[in-house]
Amino acid sequence: MNSQRIPVAVINPDAPADSLEAKQPDVDNGVDIFGKEGYFSKDYMALEWDKLWTRSWLIAGVESDIPNVGDYFLANIREESIIVTRTEEGLKAFYNVCSHRGARLLNQEHGNRNVFVCPFHSWSFKNTGELRTITDEAYFKPEVIAHRPGLKPVHVDTHAGIVFVNMGENPPPLEKSIGLPEGYLEAYNIDKMRVVRHVRSEWGANWKVGVEAFYESYHLHQVHPETRGVMGDLNVQYDLYPNGASRMIVPLGEPSPRIRDKTVNEGLKMMLQDVGIDPEGFNGTAEDVRRAIQVAKREREKRLGLDYSRLTDGQLTDSWATGIFPNAQIGCHPEGVFLMRFLPHESDPERFYYDTMTLILPADDPNYKPPDWMGLPEGTDCTGKVRPPVEYYSIDEDPQLGLVLSQDAALLPVVQKGMRSRGFEGQLWSEQEQRLRHFHVELERRLKE
Ligand code: FES
Ligand SMILES: [Fe+2]
Numbered sequence: 001m002n003s004q005r006i007p008v009a010v011i012n013p014d015a016p017a018d019s020l021e022a023k024q025p026d027v028d029n030g031v032d033i034f035g036k037e038g039y040f041s042k043d044y045m046a047l048e049w050d051k052l053w054t055r056s057w058l059i060a061g062v063e064s065d066i067p068n069v070g071d072y073f074l075a076n077i078r079e080e081s082i083i084v085t086r087t088e089e090g091l092k093a094f095y096n097v098c099s100h101r102g103a104r105l106l107n108q109e110h111g112n113r114n115v116f117v118c119p120f121h122s123w124s125f126k127n128t129g130e131l132r133t134i135t136d137e138a139y140f141k142p143e144v145i146a147h148r149p150g151l152k153p154v155h156v157d158t159h160a161g162i163v164f165v166n167m168g169e170n171p172p173p174l175e176k177s178i179g180l181p182e183g184y185l186e187a188y189n190i191d192k193m194r195v196v197r198h199v200r201s202e203w204g205a206n207w208k209v210g211v212e213a214f215y216e217s218y219h220l221h222q223v224h225p226e227t228r229g230v231m232g233d234l235n236v237q238y239d240l241y242p243n244g245a246s247r248m249i250v251p252l253g254e255p256s257p258r259i260r261d262k263t264v265n266e267g268l269k270m271m272l273q274d275v276g277i278d279p280e281g282f283n284g285t286a287e288d289v290r291r292a293i294q295v296a297k298r299e300r301e302k303r304l305g306l307d308y309s310r311l312t313d314g315q316l317t318d319s320w321a322t323g324i325f326p327n328a329q330i331g332c333h334p335e336g337v338f339l340m341r342f343l344p345h346e347s348d349p350e351r352f353y354y355d356t357m358t359l360i361l362p363a364d365d366p367n368y369k370p371p372d373w374m375g376l377p378e379g380t381d382c383t384g385k386v387r388p389p390v391e392y393y394s395i396d397e398d399p400q401l402g403l404v405l406s407q408d409a410a411l412l413p414v415v416q417k418g419m420r421s422r423g424f425e426g427q428l429w430s431e432q433e434q435r436l437r438h439f440h441v442e443l444e445r446r447l448k449e
Pocket of ligand 1: 098099100101102103118119120121122123
């Protein structure tokens with residue numbers, strides 16, 4: 001192994017070794033080439049269902065979407081639909097299915113109900129899962145319904161304002177299975193953020209192709225050349241955590257080391273403007289912009305009533321793109337987070353749903369706007385007072401998430417098709433793609449359990 005010669009980027013060499021920012025010790029995940037049948041095979045898809053989806057803690061949504069008793073949302077994962085609801089007794093989750101003859105109870109993704117009435121024969125259930133009424137009960141032989149069949153529960157727990165569900169029998173504790181250090185997600189105040197946009201689009205590739213594309217910055221220069229002016233794509237710090245978790249710190253507000261021009265380009269000017277610095281009066285070079293933005297954000301934090309107290313200066317500018325195994329990545333920023341889930345298709349291993357919620361930390365100042373590069377459409381309500389409905393886009397439509405995501409959506413089917421070729425033998429990962437190897441090592445482990 002020649003690992004000494006492979007460049008390693010460290011965001012802040014002065015970060016204390018026990019801090020969340022520190023470069024984590026290397027994890028030796030070997031150099032094997034992994035099989036590729038997992039991207040096409042229905043058998044593999046079935047194995048993933050048995051060993052992965054039905055046994056893992058999966059992000060179902062966020063707590064701020066269900067603040068009041070009776071509020072619920074649905075978490076759909078392949079053919080399963082799970083009701084997550086706030087009740088007098090706390091958060092509960094159930095399979096979204098009537099115990100009489102199996103009709104799906106709820107079809108609206110978000111709502112408020114203290115009682116669920118079945119659309120078929122109108123049996124009703126309390127939101128705690130208890131059976132409430134059986135229509136024409138006198139017509140049942142008592143033995144058939146003696147067990148008072150309520151809704152079948154699913155394990156539910158929360159971490160840092162995020163709601164997770166687990167369909168397994170005896171799941172491991174959530175905190176431990178997430179794999180991230182204590183305080184990592186908490187520092188971003190996700191529990192105080194509100195969903196301001198929620199988009200679900202269907203893409204033409206296996207869900208793992210989606211995860212992989214979002215787990216590395218190696219493709220930025222080629223697929224997203226417009227990011228070169230504002231993202232330090234070769235200065236990315238990659239860190240691996242237990243249980244398949246990982247992150248990359250992508251420095252924003254600095255040009256890629258791949259370009260030589262150090263004048264303050266249009267993208268950097270926009271970022272300066274976002275934090276109230278007049279780019280025309282800015283007399284530094286491109287290399288001074290990231291620091292200037294950090295200083296400006298620290299200065300306006302109090303004025304806007306935002307709490308950045310647990311964030312380092314680096315976190316004020318950079319994207320801490322954080323992966324939680326198996327299918328989530330949270331793009332963490334002080335202003336808000338992108339909560340992305342790569343959801344497997346119901347039946348086709350060569351499709352997935354890219355589900356992305358944009359959450360914003362509401363500010364005191366009514367004129368405050370999250371930065372432009374967060375890509376929220378003109379007129380998006382960022383007060384957090386209105387929970388927007390989910391926007392759906394089919395496989396033939398553009399996902400309406402801005403240029404970068406359109407580029408990814410167009411590219412992924414190209415990768416999916418190419419990997420099918422008899423001429424392709426499996427992925428060769430660089431150390432810029434170490435999160436992919438880490439993900440697959442965990443996946444293999446879980447499928448063999
Ligand atoms: S299936 Fe629900 S009441 Fe009959
Ligand atoms: Fe991309």
